[in-house]
Structure formats: structure tokens, C-alpha cells
Amino acid sequence: MRWNLKSKPQKEKVQALQNALQVDEIVATLLVQRGIETFEQAKQFFRPTLEDLYDPYLMMDMDKAVNRIELAITNNERILVFGDYDVDGTTAVSLVSSYLKTITPNIATYIPDRYAEGYGVSYKGIDFADDNGFSLIIALDCGIKSIDHVKYAKEKGIDFIICDHHRPGEFLPDAVAILDPKREDCSYPYDELCGCGVGFKLIQALGKNRNQTIENLVPYLDLVATAIAADIVPITGENRVLAKFGLEVINSNPRAGIKALIQNVKKKELTITDVVFTVAPRINAAGRIHHGDYAVRLLTEFNLEQAEEVAKEIEQFNSDRKDLDKQITKEALLQIQENQEEKSFSTVVYNENWHKGVIGIVASRLVENYYRPTIVFTKSGDKLSASARSVKDFDIYNALEACSEHLEQFGGHMYAAGMTLLEENYQNFKQAFEEVVQQTLHPDLQTPEIEFDAEIQLTDINPKLVRILKQFEPYGPQNMTPLFLVKDLTDSGYAKTLGSEGEHLKAYVKQNDSDSFGAIGFGLGNKIDIVKNFSKFDAIVSIEENEWRDVVTLQLQLRDIKSLND
Template sequence: MRWNLKPTPNLHTTQELADALGVDTVIAGLLVQRGVQTFDEARQFFRPSLDDLHDPYLMKDMDKAVQRIEQAIENNENILVFGDYDVDGTTAVALMSSYLKSVYLNVDTYIPDRYAEGYGVSTAGIDYADDNGCTLIIALDCGIKSIDKVEYAKAKSIDFIICDHHRPGDTLPDAAAVLDPKRDDCTYPYDELCGCGVGFKLVQALAGNRGQTILDLMPYLDLVATAIAADIVPITGENRVLAKFGLQVINTKPRPGIKALIQNLKRKELVISDVVFVIAPRINAAGRIKHGKYAVQLLTEFNLNQAEEFAGQIEQLNADRKDLDKQITVEALRQIDERGDHNRFTTVVFQEDWHKGVIGIVASRLTETYYRPTLVFTKSGDKLAASARSVKDFDVYNALEACAEHLEQFGGHMYAAGLTLLEEQYEAFRDKFEQVVASTIDPALLTPEISVDAEIDFVNITPKFHRILKQFEPFGPGNMTPVFLSRNLRDTGYGKAIGADGTHLKLFIKQHGASEGFGAVGFGLASKKDLACNGADFEAVYSIDENEWNGQVSLQLRLRDMRCE
């Protein structure tokens, strides 16, 4: 494990900000690292406001999209809301369809079948629109590369509005409107929105036409926050505002579908990590195991009893998903061991009967194990389909683009992508992918890294310090939970392995020269027990959280790693 201590921010800027805010220089330094340098920027960071959201008409083609939808409503056209089968896509479809249905009746939804149709805009979906008399399709979280499909629809007199956030190709589809802040010719101030976020901007523009304000759209923000968390987009700028207020909705007045998913959680207040690890996997399970339309059904249901029934069905799908991904991960690890692939720059595995719905999760698990750009393939019809995952700071999308001669199609982001290819291209692609990664990746990136914000002493850790840190939430990419380094540490003799399988570590740590000590827990760090308990000094990297026991709340260190000094 590499520890990467971030450079010390500009001392003059840090001190000026600390004086202006009345905080210590550690807090001020954390803010400067996040691009916050003035009192006004700090106020906006600590007190995000819905007024900070940008004018949706700053997005290229927004006026065209609104005009085409208003025309459809005026002419009594049938509208089909189409979206991908993952969390981002299904929340976007739920958001767009439920808003449109609040002002107009002729609205239908469509989620492609992961197995029969695959990712993105499908011919089957367009045929469904045609069969049902739909003359406008609003595509969410997909469509930016669907040039042929948009042409196919146009031949049937069906228009498209595309709301996507993936990288465009050299040519844009010939749609009525293409909303994508990553378009080269789009000057929208924030280009890290998720698909549901782009859909929300369209809803915001439509709402403005009806005299509605952003406050009228608050009930939709639980969907947007869920998509932001699940799609692992940066929680900066506009995303941070949407996530913060979306979490407020989740914690105070969530829609019945989300309420049904979280009502058994014993949490006073849900944070972004709860959305990532509790809500999102369950919504995803519908599309992974059965069909994404069941997620939309749950998220648009307004009767709580019915929503609870849908949530129970999805809970079972999620249990099935867990069993499948555990089984396939074991088989994939065995394949890697038997083939002796440990010295490669990439991990690429294939088995034709692996469940397509969980290969993305398996790819993530393999990346955690071997820390290599990873591809997990399975058979999909007469082709092979794969999910790709990457390591920090390596762009797997660019690597796939360099292998495009072997691919039928691909799309995605820097850290996650999907692709299909003909089976006869598999070996050639596997070799080319290895070659591309080997020649472009910095070998240091193949060792996991812990990014450390600052070195501090235990004297810095006070209840006030922690209260201010909590105001940095919601955490996520671009605004991660602060991680600290402290040296000259020693366990007081209470160190022990804990957990059902004894893989976690519990300590009580003191620092030389500090009167206060802190309880500490390290998940998966039981192997470090001897290091901590041999009486020698050590150093540790950790974040700070709270531990509640018998009604008492105390500060606790969440250990990330430890080593001898």
C-alpha cells in the first residue's frame, strides 16, 4: 500500500482563510486542497444552496429539447421515456416520467432487457415506441453514440431527445436535441452531471415554463442523489448541491419506493455511503437479475403498501445477486491462479455461462484483489460482453479506444466501461489490451494508494474539529472523507482481532506527548495486530468518525493502514 501525502497547500492562503473563518490551519488547509480559498467560497462550500444550481438553458440544445417536448404535449403526441437498466438510468426514467405525467398523460416508459437487448438505445425499444404510436423518445443515461438507432427511429417518424453524460464520439446523433455537458461545443459550467442529473436539468427547464421553482422539484432530488452516489461521479459543484439536498429528502420525506428500501435500517441519518451500499445495490439488482423495469416500478409507486411489496421482491433479487457474484468471483480467481496471470498488467477473464448481470461487480472485486485494469467477459447471444473496471488515475476508456479495431461497441467512463466483441476477436483483443495498458500505465499505479490529506497530532482531534469535518459532507469523488497521518503512536495493550472471522482490528492508541488517546478500528487489518501490539512505535493513516456505545458517543479513528516507523 502506497501512502501519498498531498502537498502542503499555500501557507499564506491557508493562514488567511483560517483567520477569515476562525478555524485552525488544518481545517483551512483541507479547504484549500478542495479549491476553496476565500470566505465566500467557504460559505458556499459549507452552506450549499439550491440557488447555486446553474440555469439549465446554459446547456447546449436545452431550448430545442424543451421546445420539442412542449410541441409533443400541445399536439397530444405519445412520449416514450427510455433509459439504461442501471441505477442512473432507472432513477432518470423514474424522474422524467413521473414529472411529465404530473403535467401530461400520454407518457410511457421503457427499460431495455440487459440480456436480450444489451446496453443503450435498442432497436426493440424503438419498435416498441412505433407499435405504441410514440413519436418522441427521451433517452436518458444513453444515446450519445446511437447514431444508427436514431436514424432508424427517424425513418419511422420518431424523434429523439438524448440526455446523456458519457463521452460523445466524433459525430453526434441526428436527434431533435442532444443534451450532454461533455459535448465539445457545450459550454455548460459543470460537466460532471450523471445521466439522471442531465435529466433533472431538462425537468428544471420544463418546470420553469410552468412557473414552478426549484422548491417545487425537491421531491425528485432523492432520485438524483441516489444516481449521483451510485454512478460515482464527483461530488463537487452542482452535484454536491443536488446530493446534499437529495439526502435531506431521503432522510425526511423519501418517495415510498425508497422509504420501503430503507425503513428497516437502524440509522438516525443516512449518508452518501448508505446510498452507495444499501439503496443502490437493491435498485441495481432488478436489472442485473430480472429486469430494470421493476426498479422503475418501485421508484414511481406512490402507495407505500404496494411499494413495500415491490421492495420485498427486489430484496430477494439482491440476495440472489450476492450469491451469484460470490460464486463467479471464486471461479474467476481460480481461473487467474490456474493460468498464472499474476505478472500481467491486466486481468482479463472469460467464462461463457457467467451471469451477465453481475460481471461488473466481479470486475470490481478482482480489481480490489489484484489492482489491475480488469475485464470480465461472458457470452451474450452470439457475441461476448464484458464489464471493465480500472485502478486510480488510469483511464480504461482510452485503453479500450486504442483497441477499437477488435470491438463491436464500447462506452463508459475513465474507471468503468462496457463492451462487446465477436468471440473470434477475444484472444487478439486480450493481447492488444495487455499491450496498450503495459505501454501506457505508470507501474506505480498498480499498487493501491491511500491519499493522505494532512499530517496531524492527536491534540488536533477535538469534538469541534470533528463537527467542522462533518460539514464537509456529503463526501465522494472530488471531496473524499479527509484522511490523516499521525506518527509516534503506541497501542495501550488492548489490541485484539475482532469480527466473526477475526479479520478486523480494534486498538486503543495514544501518541507520545498527547494526553488523550482514541479507540481505533481497522477493517481487514487484523494482520497488523502484531505490528501494533509489540510495544514499538508505529504510524497510521486514518479518518475520524464517531462510535456510539451504551448511549455514549466518542470520537474514533477509522484506520486505513499502519506501518512501523
Template sequence: MRWTIKPKPAPEQVRQLAQELNVDPLIATLLIQRNITSFDKAKAFFRPSLDHLHDPFLMKDMDVAVNRIEQAMANQENILVFGDYDVDGTTAVSLVSSYLKSIYPHIATYIPDRYAEGYGISFQGIDFAEDNGFSLIIALDCGIKSIEHVAYAKEKKIDFIICDHHRPGDSLPDAVAVLDPKRDDCRYPYDELCGCGVGFKLIQALSQNQNQTMNDLIPYLDLVATAIAADIVPITGENRVLAHFGLQVINEAPRPGIQALIQQIKKQTLTITDVVFVIAPRINAAGRIKHGNHAVELLTEFNLEQAQQFAKEIEDYNSERKGLDKQITQEALQQIENNKEQDSFTTVVFQENWHKGVIGIVASRLIETYYRPTLVFTKSGDYYAASARSVRGFDVYNALEACSEHLEQFGGHMYAAGMTLKVENYEAFKNAFEKVVQETMNPELRTPEMEIDAEIDFSEITPKLVRILKQFEPFGPQNMTPVFATQNVMDTGYPKYMGANEEHIRLFVKQQHSDGFAAIGFNLAHKKNVIANRNPFQMAYCIDENEWNGQISLQLRLKDIQ
């Protein structure tokens, strides 16, 4: 782990902002690091408002999309709401379909089967639309590269509206409307929305023409916040506003489907982190193990008893997912060791019977052991399919694009992508991918980086600091939980080891002339020699609250000790 201290802002800038906001210089420093450099920006950051959301009609093609949907309603057409099988896709489908059903009856949903149809718009889905009399398909969280599929639908007199947030290719599908803030010709002020976020902008635009206000849309924000958390998009700008109010809905008045998932967690107030690690994996498990339709059923069910039954089934899928994830990770690690590829710049593993639904999770797990861009392949019909995950600072999407001559299709983001290729191209692709990463990856990125926001002494950790840090939430990309470093720390001599294999450590740490703090380090017990014999050490940590038996106490969550 290499520690990198973030550059300190100019002292004059810190002093001025601290004075303007009447806060400690440490808080001013943290704000400036997040590009919050004025009173107005700080006000927007600390007091998110639904008034800060942009006009949806600023998005290219939004007026066209709304006109086509209103025309379909006026003509009594059947509308099919189509979306991907992951959390972003299923929440987006649930959001748009449930809103449309509140103003128009002829609405149905379609989630492609991960195994039979694969990612995104499918020919099978278009055939389903034709067979069942749908003349308009609204595609969510997919479709930006589906040129052939949209052309196929057009031949069948089926129109498409595409709502996506992935990077477009060289040309766009010939759809009635293509809503994607990442389009080069789109002037929408914020381009980091997730797929469900683009879906929300669509219903926001529709609602304006229905004489509804933002208050009518607040009940849908639990879905948007769940998608923002799961899709790991930046929690800045519009995403921050949507996540803030969506979390309020999750904690105060969630829809029955989300309420049924929460009931299985013994926690009173959920944070974005809880949504990422508790709610999202369960919603995802439906598409990974069985079918994404189960997630949409859960999220659009308004009878709590029925929702609880759906949630119980999804909990079973999640348990099955965990078992597969563990087994395949072990097999993949064994394969890396057997192949003696520990010195490679990449990890590329394959086994034809690995479950396609969990290879993305396995790729993330492998990075925990071998920190490098990782692809996990399995057999999918006549092709090999893979999930890619990357390390911080390296764009795996660009690397795949550089090897695209060997691929049938690919898509995704900087840190996560998916692809398929012909069996005979596997070795050539594997070699090309290794070569591209070797040539383009900064060698520094091969060591995990710990970014430190500020070096502080324990005396600076006051109730006021903790209170203000809580107002930095919701945390996420580009607004991560602040990480602090403190030097010359000592353990009081009674560390406690926890976990099945005693892999976690709990300490009570002190600095000279300061109060001590409880500190917990997950998977840091192997560092016990660093703290032995009351030797001084330095630690990187987040300031956290521990909830136990209804009692809340301050604790430091260790990230690393040296």
C-alpha cells in the same frame, strides 16, 4: 500501499484563509486542497443553496428539447421515457416520467432488458415505440453514440431527445436535441452531471415554463442524490448542491419506494456512503437479476404498502446477486491462479455462463486482490460481453479506445466501461489490451495509493475539528473524507479481533501526552504484528462516528498501519 502526503499549500495562503474564516490552519489546509481558496468559495461549500444551480437553458439544445416536449403535449402525442437499467438510468427514468405525468397523461417508460437487448437504446425498444404509437422518445443516461438507432427511429417518424453524460464519439446522433454537457460545443458551466442530473436539468427547464419554482422540484432530489452517489461522479459544484438537498429529502421525506428500502436498514440518518452501499445495490439488483422495470416500479410507486412489497422482491434479487457475486469472484480468482498471470499488467477473465448482471461487481472485487485494470467477460448471444474496471489514475476508456479495432462496441468512463466483441476477436483483443496498458500505464499506479490530507497529532483532534469536518459532507470524488496520518502511536495492549474469520481489528490507541481513541480497522487484522508488544507505529485513518444502540461516539477508522 504507498502513502502519498498531499502537497502543503503555501503557509501565507493558509494563514490568510484561516484568518478570513476564523478556523484552525488545519481546516484552511483541507479547504485549499479542495480548491476552496476564498471566503466566497467557502461560503458556497459550507452553505449549499439551490440558488447556486445553473440556468438549465445554458445547456446546448435545451431550448429545442423543451419546445419539442411542449409541442408533443399540445398535440396529445405519446411520449416514451427510455433509460438504462442501472441506478443512474432507472432513477433518471423515474424522475422524468413522474414529473411529466404530473403535468401530462400520455407518458410511459421503457427499460431495455440487460440480456435480450443489452446496454443503451435498442432496436427492440424503438419497435415497441412504433407498435404502441409513441412519436417522441426521451432517452436518459444513454444514446450519445446511438447513431444507427436514432436514424432507424427517424425512418419510423419517431423523434429522439437524448439526455446523456457519457463522452460523445466523433459525431452525434441525428436527434431533435442532444443534451450532454460533455459535448465539445456545449458551454454549460458544469460537465460532471450524471445521467439523472441531466434529466433533472430537463425538468428544471420544463418547470420554468410551467411557472413552477425550485421548491416544486425538491421532492425529486432523493432520486438525483441516489444517482450521484451510485454513479461515483465528483461531488463538487452542482452535484454537491443536488446531493446535499437530495440527502435531506432521503432523510426527512423520501418517496415511498426509497422509504421502503430505508426501512430495511437499522440506521437513523443516511450519508452518501449509505446510499452507495445500501440503497444503490438494491436498486441495481433489479436490472442485474430480473429487469430494471422493477426498480422504476418501486421508485414511482406512491402507495407505501405496495412500495414495501416491491422492496421485499428487490431485497430477494439483492440476496441472489450477492450469492452470484461471491461464487463468480471465487471462480475468476481460481482462473487467474491457474493461468499463472499474476505478473500481467491486466486481468482479463472469461467464462461463458457467468451471469452478465454481476460481472462489473466481480471486476471490482478482482482489483482488491490483483490491483490492475480488469475485464470480466461472459457470453452474450453470439458475442462476448465484458465489464471493465480500472485502478486509480488509469483511464480504461482510453485503453479500450486504443484497442477498438477488435471491438464491436464500447462505452463508459475513465474507471468503468462496458464492451462487446466477436468471439474470434477475443484473443487478439486480450493481447492488444495488455500491450496498451503496459505501454501507457505509469508503473507507480500498480501499487494502491493512500492519499494523506495531512499529518497530525492526536492533540489536534478536538470536538470543534470533528464538528467542522462533518460540514464537509457530503463526501465523494474530489471531496473525499479527509485521511490523516499520525506517527508514534501505540496500542494499549488489548486488541480485539472481530468478524467471522477475525479479519477486523479494534484497538485503543494513544500518543504520548494525549488522550486515547478507539480505532477500528476493517480487514487489517493481518497487521497485528505491527502493533504487537506496544511497538510504536504510524497509522492512516479517517475521523468517524460510531452509532451503537442509539449512542454516538468518536472513533478512528483505520485505512492502513505501518
């Protein structure tokens, strides 16, 4: 890994904030790095409130969306809440549908089948609405590029409200309302909401219309926090407020479905990271292995016993997903080796038998292995379907746009995307994508990077610092867990490997005459020789509390280590 110091903030700004807040230089540095430079900004960062949320009517078309929904309620129209099959989509559908059901019974949900219909708004879904007398579809976490689908629905007398957060194309669908903070003509102050976040702004506007306060909507924030965690959106601004209060709901009074998923987690308090690794994969597994409807059933169930039954089924889906993921990753790595593509600039692999539900996870695994922009294809009907994952700072969406002549359709973000193409175009696309990546991937981006916030001494680490760092939570993109460089460490002589294959490293480290700290390095077991025999080494670490048998101690998590001889 390349070790790089994050942009060093101006000393004057750090000093001014340090004086204003009466905190250590380390804390002031971390805050300025996050764009927090004044007492007021720091107060809002450390003490966010629900009042910090923006007026939903600042979003383009919000008034149109609310008016159309109110008209539908008044006229007893049937409303279909439609959403993608991933965590963001299913939480958004669960949120909007469960809110609307408190006003009108004429609500149903629709999650497209990942295999039969694919991503986004589908003709099959519109036909379902037509056959069952729905005159309004609210599309969540999808729809911004569904020009033909919306036109098709309009011909059948069905209106569309689109709530999306993906980048719009050159033209917008002819919908009644399009809520998307990434619209160029939308001046909403925060444009990093996830799909469920946009859905929350919609119910916030509907609630405002009914003289409800934000407090009335707090029970829905467990869904929003789950979506924010899973969709890896920046945890800044409005997302940070929604995530913080959503986590409080998850930890104090979650809905039955989430409670059923987390009741076996042996932690007093879940963090965003816990949600990413425990709740999100299970919700995702429903759409990956069986059908996203299971996730909506779970998240809209009020009876805990019923929720536990659905959670059991989803747990099995997740177990099946893990097995598939492991097997397909092994086959993909073998394909790369057999084709002698280890030194390519990109990874593009294809097998018609690979399970469509896990190719995104496999793409992420391949990025971990070769660290380069990666696309995994499988057969889907008469076309090939793929998931793409990128490396830090490389925009894979732009790369796909440059190869779009070979694609049927594509969409996504800077770091993750999906696409379809005709099988006869696969080789031409693969070659074109490799050429684009080769021309645009900066050499520095071909090696994994670990950025640290500051250099510290072990003597700087104390309970007070940890208490303040806990107030930086929830962590996530653009507010990552602070990482520190600590130099000239030695192990106290007790270093060992842990895990069935010795994959983790456990040590007790000192710096000169400092007290020793317990340190754990997940995945660093192969570097034990660096710390043996009292050899000096440098480390990038995060600081955490380790709870063992009701005793809490400070612990370093080793993110990477390097011998001083390197």
C-alpha cells in the same frame, strides 16, 4: 499501500483563509486542497443553497428539448421515457416520467433488458415505440453514440431527445435535441452531472417554462442524490448541491420506494456512503438479476404497502446477486491462477456461463485482488459482452480505444466501461489490451495508493474539529473524507481482532501522553502483530463519531497502519 500526501497547498493561501474564516490551520488546509481559497467560496461550500444551481437553459439544446416536449404535450402525443438499467438510468427514468405525468397522462417508460437488448438505446425499444404509437422518445443516461438507432427511429417518424453524460463520439446522432454537458460545443458551466442529473436539468427547464420554482422540484432530489452516489461522479459544484439537498429528502421525506428500501437501516441519518452501500445495490440488483423495470416500478410507486411488496422482490434479487458475485469471483481467480497470469499487467477473463448481471462487480473484486485494469467477459447472444474496471489514475476508456479494431462497440468512463466483441476476436483483443496496458500503465499505478490530507496530532482531535468536518459532507470523488497521518502511536494493550474470521482490528491508541481513542480498522485484522506488545506504529486515519447505546464518542477509523520498523 503507498502512502502519499495530497498536494501541499501554499502556506500563504492557507494562512489567508485561516485568518478570513477564523479556523484552525487543519481546516484551512483541507479547504485550500479542495480549491476553496476565499471567504465567499468557503461560504458557498459550507452553506450551499438551491439558488446555486445553474440556469438549465445554459445547456446546449435545452430550448429545443423543451419546445419539442411542449409540442408533444399540446398535441397529445405519446412520449416514451427510455433509460439504462443501472441506478443512474432507472432513477433518471423514474424522475422524468413521474414529473411528466403531472402534466400529461401520455407517458410510458422503457428499460431495455440487459440480456436480450444490452446497454443503451435498442432497436427493440424503438420497435416497441412504433408499435404503440409513441412519436417521441426521451433517452436518459444513454444515446450519445446511438447514431444508427436514432436514424432508424427517424425513418419510423419517431423523434429523439437524448439526455446523456457520457463522452460523445466524433459524430452526434441526428436527434431533435442532445443534452450532454460533455459535448465540446456545450458551454454549460458544470460538466460532471450524472444521467439523472441531466434529467433533473430537463425538468428544471420544463418547470421554469411553467413558472415553477426550484422548491417545487425538491421532492425529486432523492432520486438525483441516489444516482450521484451510485454513479461515483465528483461531489463538487452542482453535484454537491443536488446531493446535499437530495440527502435531506432521503432522511426527511423520501418517496415510498426509497423509504421501503431504507426502513430497516438502523441509522438516524443516512450519508452518501450509506446510499452507496444500501440503496444503490438493491436498485441495481433489479436490472442485474431480473429486469430494470422493477426498479422503476419501485421508484415511481406512491403507495408504501405496494412499494414494500416490490422492495421484497428486489431484496431477493440482491441476495441472489451476492451469491453469484461470490461464486464467479472464485472461478475468475482460479482461471487467473491456472493460466499463470498473476504477474500480467492486466486481467482479462472469460467464461460463457458467467451471469452478465454481475460481471461488473466481479471486475471490481478482481481489481481489489490484483490491482490492475480488469475486464470480465461472458457470452451474450452470438457475441461476448464485458465489463471493465480500472485502477486509480489509469484511463481504461483510452486503453479500449487503442484496441477498438478488435471490438464491436464500447463506451464508458475513465474507470468503468462496457464492450462487446466477436468470440473469434477475444484472444487478439486480450493480447492487444495487455500490450497497451504494459506500455501505458505507470509503475506507480501498479500499487494501491492511499492519499492523506495532512499530518495531525491526536491532541488536535476534538468535538469542534469533528463538527466542522461534518460540514464538509456529503463526501465523494474530489471531496473525499479527510484522511490524516498520525505518527508514533501505541495501543493501550487491548488490541484484538473482530469478525468471524478475525478480519477486523480493534484497538485503543495513544500518542505520547494524549488521551486514548478507540480505533477500528476494517480488513486490517491481519496486521494485529504491528500493534501488539506496545509497539509503535504510524496510521492513516479518518475521524468519525461512534454511536453506541445512545452515547456518542469520537473514534478513529484506521485506513492503513505501518510498523516503525518497516
